[in-house]
Amino acid sequence: MDKNSNDLLIDSVELVKIDVKNLKVGMFVSKLDRPWLETKFLFQGFELRNQTDIENVQKQCDFVFIDVNKQSKVPQYVARNTGYTKDYLEHVDPPGKRTSFKQEIKRAGVIHHKASSLVKTFMEEVQLGRPINAVAAKKAVSACVDSVLNAPDALLLMTQLKKRDEYTAQHSMNVCIYSIALGRQINLSTEELNNVGLCGMMHDMGKMLVPLDILNKPGQLTTDELPVMQSHTTKGWNLLLKTSGLYPGAIDVAHMHHERLDGAGYPRKLSAEQITPYSRIVAIADMYDAVSSDRVYKPGKSHLEAIKIMTDVSGGHLDPALTMKFIECLGIYPAGSIVELASGQIALVLEVNPKAKLKPRIMIIQEKLNKPCLEYVVDLAMVSQNVDGRQFAIKRVLRPEECGVDLLNYLQGGLFEKLLDGGLHQELDQN
Structure with missing residues (x-):
């Protein structure tokens, strides 16, 4: 150059x-x-x-x-x-929530639906050689930032709405949300959250310029195909350079989100000092969603498996201090997780308790595996056992297909709002 x-x-x-x-x-x-x-x-x-x-x-x-x-x-x-150093991050705490999960969940669903549809539209436009509407993108990201600042778990729960055949668009949407959530965790300003969210949303637009037979290949890429896939970073950079009104940092991130701190990344093998903070944030969000999502050629890893992989590569690949903050942000049982309790009941995690990571707020959805029941909400930080004396402690995490749970049904049916408003079933008496 x-x-x-x-x-x-x-x-x-x-x-x-x-x-x-x-x-x-x-x-x-x-x-x-x-x-x-x-x-x-x-x-x-x-x-x-x-x-x-x-x-x-x-x-x-x-x-x-x-x-x-x-x-x-x-x-x-x-x-x-200058890099979000370990010493700096150790003294940073996220801001308090502005509203409750109950107040935000319906709004978060609407925001997620609109923003996801917009991302799909952007990708279709890119494939047709049309420009990305930067104004619309910024507006959508701003709504996501507002939701995360209100009550982060409401929008984070939406990241679990995954379909294998819509992976690329959903991935960009999820990386946007995870990047904002991590930014909130390290107490970035609202303007910075908007910037990093836009970086996440735009990071993979170059994939729309990669041949579909390679992009959607249901198996390992050959030595000839791999460079073509990796070219999405440079293609995305060139694409976004031509996008009017786009935040310049998003152009950087599209180009360098696959760079590594040890210099072994692509496309330019940058050293750690050359990788921008937003690129480091998006790289973490990108890896987490990629590893934890089902693909046509392999099932996704569980949350605990995913963060184990990420901690193993932190320092060489990922920024270690930011990786720890990301894990801290999601908790041990992130919103949207399906868990089995010691009582044998199956529950959906609604909200992480920042002061008691092992005791989130949950919604009981099955009396035992594949046996639906009348749903009700329990705050594990307040209640340790049900009326029968059975323990509410979380025993293990389940995959949705193990218990036949489709999160989309709960969202579309408005069940969360009904439960949390007490219209369907009162939250378990904490006394």
């Missing part, structure tokens, strides 16, 4: 890419998103000494690279975005 071109790489440990909206007085601008000769700047590299300097940059660029070693001070934004 020509050195004067719109280079999206971070050239060194010291250079940090930043949206011009987030510039602060004291930052040193070392590189632009366009050749210096195309701008009105007199010098190649300068310090932002006042608000006028910042406004001049904002008028001519979408993003720039700043040199943290040449700053008169280190603004909070830069300190937070």
Whole structure:
């Protein structure tokens, strides 16, 4: 790539890419998103000494690279975005929920349906050579961010609505949600959550430019087919570069979400310092959903199996500190999990209890395996046994097909709202 071109790489440990909206007085601008000769700047590299300097940059660029070693001070934004280091993350807690799961679940279902339909439309448009509507994408992501900030488990539960024949579109939607949820866990601002959510939604658009016989192949790819599949990162980068009004960071993520911290990723074998924080977040969300989803050629792994795989490759492949935060975010029994209790009853996990990871809020759906019952809600942090004295403790996690449970039926029938409103069956008396 020509050195004067719109280079999206971070050239060194010291250079940090930043949206011009987030510039602060004291930052040193070392590189632009366009050749210096195309701008009105007199010098190649300068310090932002006042608000006028910042406004001049904002008028001519979408993003720039700043040199943290040449700053008169280190603004909070830069300190937070140089890689989400372990020390930083250890002192970060997510914000409190703004509403309850009961208040958010119906709205989350509507948001998920609309956003998922939009992602399918985007992919169809790309296949036809048409542009992506960046305005519509941002609006959909904003609604997802709002829902996650309200009560994250409501929208996270929707990630369990999976169909093998719609994997690619569902995967992009899920990666969007997981990325936002992880962003919330490390207490990113609303603007940052919107940005990382858009990165997740757009990360795999390049796959729509890969031949369908390779994209949907129900088996292992050959040595000739693998590079074609891997080209989706570069194809996505080129596609999004041409998308008007798109957040620039999403272009980076489409290009580098398969890069690895050890330099063994593709397509450019970037080193850890060159991989942006949003790319690290999306890589985690991408791997988790890919590993835990059923595919035409293999069944998905359970949640515990998936996070075991991810922890095994953290450090070399995934960012270890962010991986731990992601696991912390989902909990041991994520929303949407099907579990068997010590009592023999089957339940659906509704909501994670952040202070008691092993005791989520659940909905009893079967009296025993494949024997439906009148549903009711139990908070395991408040109740340890049912009226018969049988223990409510979770014994194991089940796959939906083991107990004939289709989550979509509960959502479409409005059962969650009825239960949580007390219209169908009151929540188990905590006394």
